[in-house]
Amino acid sequence: MGHVFRTEQQQMAVDGLKRFLDAEIDSLFNKEYRDRFVPRDVMAAVMRKLTEFGLVSGVVSEANGGLGLDWLTTLMLFEEVATTSSDLSVPVLINSFGAHLLEKLAPPHLKERYLPGLLSGDNFVSMGISEPDVGSNVLEIKTRAHRDGDHWVINGEKCWISNGSYSDFLICTCRTSHDPRRGLTHILIDRKDHGYEVRDIHKIALNSQSTAQIFLNDVRVPVTNTIGGEGEALKNTLALFERSRVFVAAQGLGTARRALEEAVRYSKERRQHGKVIAGHQLIAGMLAEMATHVDAARLLTYRAAEMIEAGVPAEMEAAMAKYFACEAAVTIARQAVQIHGGNGVTREFLVEKLAREAIVTPIPEGTTQIQQLIIGRALTGVSAF
Ligand SMILES: Cc1cc2nc3c(=O)[nH]c(=O)nc-3n(C[C@H](O)[C@H](O)[C@H](O)COP(=O)(O)OP(=O)(O)OC[C@H]3O[C@@H](n4cnc5c(N)ncnc54)[C@H](O)[C@@H]3O)c2cc1C
Structure with a gap:
């Protein structure tokens, strides 16, 4: 019955968040930064507050530092953010799914290093699937990662990547073999350690946040940055x-x-x-x-x-x-x-x-x-x- 009635706890969580969004976010995104790019430090300050209400932190278990909310409650909170600002909903959504993927599939050393920053709202992740010639058919991904000893060497171009210019790291879907079903692998690329070029894309809307092209030229990443196993992406x-x-x-x-x-x-x-x-x-x-x-x-x-x-x-x-x-x-x-x-x-x-x-x-x-x-x-x- 959760889709008809909210529990008292859900209602309190939604009401508390709504008061905050109305007071501090609505005019920031819909007036001050209307159609203008929100700088990273401003976006991070907002994300830090949102994580306290259960956005991003809600999808991760308490054992891994999150609040461990159920999906419906998290979605109700997310609906309030999206009702206030579609622009703001994008980094919330991408960081939530980056955090979820890390918790479920990343090896412990990657979880330890990258989850806390997402849960606190300080860091941003990008999820790189789409490419200039690859949209609806993920199977056609061309960005190539080849093995060189204990490193991946990655070359390619990702397109439409949300959080692109904010991102501290990219979870990149790469082609690691020609196998039609098991040829794709998730590899984490740290922007500071390994570098990638980012160019923002101007769109009809959602220009207060970043949607970007990401260029990967001979990016060397340790094989230990593989998420979810080779060929499992x-x-x-x-x-x-x-x-x-x-x-x-x-x-x-x-x-x-x-x-x-x-x-x-x-x-x-x-x-x-x-x-x-x-x-x-x-x-x-x-x-x-x-x-x-x-x-x-x-x-x-x-x-x-x-x-x-x-x-x-x-x-x-x-x-x-x-x-x-x-x-x-x-x-x-x-x-x-x-x-x-x-x-x-x-x-x-x-x-x-x-x-x-x-x-x-x-x-x-x-x-x-x-x-x-x-x-x-x-x-x-x-x-x-
Ligand atoms: C604001 C925004 C944010 C995004 N963020 C991300 C992100 O963070 N990470 C990421 O990886 N990607 C992201 N994307 C990319 C998004 O996932 C793709 O745009 C989407 O998958 C569609 O791909 P495409 O644009 O290449 O369109 P295409 O696949 O080229 O499709 C063009 C048209 O053909 C239709 N079409 C395609 N195949 C078929 C078929 N078999 N039958 C019938 N019709 C078909 C489509 O419905 C569409 O109408 C984002 C896109 C936008 C606009």
């Missing part, structure tokens, strides 16, 4: 996607929810034809549709999180949540702009920014089309990949 990435897709669904949900909140507020203030526009039936109908889709997105998202928490395979349910919530965000943000009329396309109102952010969400962590293929395969047993 495909299997481990697919397992991770099930969880991370639910978080991107919550990112879409957050954007949609904020667009609805902004539209409700505006519709009660703006007057046309002698009354507030909320009193016009077509506006009420649009708000009703938006609210229903926000709740449907939340139910799908929380259901997938509960299944993951219960250890039940949730590939199809995670795909449904990601697909529905992110496409709903696009529609709902556009409806919010429509309800704002001309004001909706100006920088004076948040809905303009939300509409641009919403367009991005159906792309990362498997596009809408890829989610549809996964759902189709689960329904029929026939793969269209």
